[in-house]
Every structure is written in structure tokens, then in C-alpha cells.
Amino acid sequence: MRVKCVLCDQLNVIDDESLLAKRLRNRPIHTYMCDTCYERIAEKTKARLATGKFRIYRSATTHEDW
Numbered sequence: 001m002r003v004k005c006v007l008c009d010q011l012n013v014i015d016d017e018s019l020l021a022k023r024l025r026n027r028p029i030h031t032y033m034c035d036t037c038y039e040r041i042a043e044k045t046k047a048r049l050a051t052g053k054f055r056i057y058r059s060a061t062t063h064e065d066w
């Protein structure tokens with residue numbers, strides 16, 4: 001099946017029988033990311049965790065610390 005990276009719009013072809021293809025078919029909400037973007041996001045997440053400033057969920061749910 002053909003897939004498009006949600007971040008950089010790069011088109012890829014993945015094996016129809018692969019686990020990823022099955023997951024994308026069963027759960028359309030599960031978006032595809034190419035390897036490059038996946039790595040980039042993983043690096044960013046690690047960097048944020050390392051600096052202790054990982055607050056995505058917190059800022060979305062409560063303002064009481066402000």
C-alpha cells in the first residue's frame with residue numbers, strides 16, 4: 001500500500017502484509033511517519049525528557065501552576 005508521511009509528505013510504499021500496513025488499515029487514526037521523521041521526533045522527545053521540560057499534556061489540562 002502507498003502511504004504518505006504526515007510530517008514531510010514523502011510518499012512511500014510499504015508491504016501490504018507488514019504489521020504497519022495492517023495497523024494503518026485497521027486504525028486510520030494511526031498516521032504514518034517516514035523513518036526520517038520518526039527518528040527526528042524520537043530525538044526531540046528524548047531531548048525534552050532529558051531537560052525536564054516535557055509539558056505537552058500538562059499545559060493542555062490545567063493552568064493552576066501559572
Ligand SMILES: [Zn+2]
Pocket residue numbers: 005006007008009010033034035036037038
Ligand atoms: Zn517524513
